[in-house]
Amino acid sequence: MQKDRILVVDPCILAIESSCDDTSAAIWRNGKLLCNVVASQLMHDKTGGIVPEVASRAHQQVIIPVVKRALEQAEIRPQELDAVAVTHGPGLMGSLVVGVAFAKTYAAGLDIPVIKVHHMEAHVLAHFATEKKPQFPFLCLTVSGGHTQLLVVRGPFSYEEIGRTIDDAAGEAFDKSGKLLGLPYPAGPHIDQLAKEGSPKFEFSKQNIEGFDFSYSGLKTSILYFLQKEVRKNPDFIQENLADLAASIQHAIVESLLLKVEAALTETGLKQLALAGGVSANSGLRLEADKLAKRLGVELFTTPIKLATDNAGMIAAAASFAYREGRFAQDDLAPAARLTMRV
Numbered sequence: 291m292q293k294d295r296i297l298v299v300d301p302c303i304l305a306i307e308s309s310c311d312d313t314s315a316a317i318w319r320n321g322k323l324l325c326n327v328v329a330s331q332l333m334h335d336k337t338g339g340i341v342p343e344v345a346s347r348a349h350q351q352v353i354i355p356v357v358k359r360a361l362e363q364a365e366i367r368p369q370e371l372d373a374v375a376v377t378h379g380p381g382l383m384g385s386l387v388v389g390v391a392f393a394k395t396y397a398a399g400l401d402i403p404v405i406k407v408h409h410m411e412a413h414v415l416a417h418f419a420t421e422k423k424p425q426f427p428f429l430c431l432t433v434s435g436g437h438t439q440l441l442v443v444r445g446p447f448s449y450e451e452i453g454r455t456i457d458d459a460a461g462e463a464f465d466k467s468g469k470l471l472g473l474p475y476p477a478g479p480h481i482d483q484l485a486k487e488g489s490p491k492f493e494f495s496k497q498n499i500e501g502f503d504f505s506y507s508g509l510k511t512s513i514l515y516f517l518q519k520e521v522r523k524n525p526d527f528i529q530e531n532l533a534d535l536a537a538s539i540q541h542a543i544v545e546s547l548l549l550k551v552e553a554a555l556t557e558t559g560l561k562q563l564a565l566a567g568g569v570s571a572n573s574g575l576r577l578e579a580d581k582l583a584k585r586l587g588v589e590l591f592t593t594p595i596k597l598a599t600d601n602a603g604m605i606a607a608a609a610s611f612a613y614r615e616g617r618f619a620q621d622d623l624a625p626a627a628r629l630t631m632r633v
């Protein structure tokens with residue numbers, strides 16, 4: 291840790307996120323986000339998933355323009371920055387390397403510290419880049435393309451993971467089911483849109499797992515067998531029932547998530563529930579979580595959609611906590627594709 295630096299009260303932080311397929315830069319000052327620029331890589335819909343080398347090259351191409359745009363939007367000169375924050379993991383190595391190398395070089399040129407940020411911690415702390423912030427401790431359902439966790443969040447860097455997926459993440463469940471329906475990658479937002487026009491009339495096998503953990507591989511298999519059976523009878527079954535299939539898949543995933551959330555709220559007695567990660571953008575999840583929170587007398591916290599899916603604004607929010615504590619990265623900071631959360 292470089293603890294000999296003099297900390298300013300209201301740091302101006304440039305934050306970078308490049309862990310997967312979005313290149314993003316945000317500027318934070320006076321305790322709030324000045325801008326949050328996201329460049330999404332749209333070419334992956336054709337390959338049905340992310341090709342890591344393609345993602346890495348695309349980050350390399352856009353990272354400088356994205357940072358320039360962020361500085362312009364925030365009307366901040368590089369010399370005004372007090373730190374550069376960056377996601378150092380978990381994520382795709384080739385994608386993380388671009389952000390980390392950029393952040394270290396940029397910070398070295400300005401002689402300011404680097405703050406390393408854990409991607410999943412940032413999803414949780416995205417709530418502190420919004421107007422309505424939860425107070426510690428709170429329960430957080432963190433649902434993304436790679437993770438599904440139930441966390442008791444005691445402080446900015448203090449978590450207890452009380453539930454996790456034992457196989458696929460909720461985002462993967464959306465994306466893999468959507469692929470079976472022939473939807474482009476990532477299928478989550480498409481299922482969300484289609485579900486609005488359909489009704490959840492098809493039943494798939496229910497998650498059957500103890501405690502607060504989650505499991506989605508059974509659901510995927512159940513959808514696959516169901517579709518194979520129906521398509522044998524009617525080759526147009528998927529097209530003719532697309533909206534109802536989407537609504538049924540969404541219903542199954544949302545129901546399984548909220549079943550565990552309800553159990554966790556009841557057992558912990560926590561009175562605040564936060565939803566975080568890309569899947570928390572799902573309108574069905576938001577609606578049902580709102581109903582659950584009202585029924586249990588719990589306060590629900592969601593972020594604007596842009597702060598729910600991958601973005602650098604959440605990295606900036608997490609970095610603002612780290613800056614206060616003088617938690618700066620060493621010069622030899624290297625990305626880590628796999629990274630557990632600090633507890």
Ligand code: KG4
Pocket residue numbers: 310433434435436437460461462464465476477478479482567568569570571572573598599600
């Ligand atoms: O947090 P995120 O942007 O990236 C990761 O850290 O993985 O999450 C991406 C995941 C994808 O699986 C995507 O399909 C899902 O979030 N997602 C959604 C919605 N928007 C994004 N899933 C369901 N409904 C949505 N509206």
Ligand code: ZN
Pocket residue numbers: 409413434435567568599600
């Ligand atoms: Zn994410």
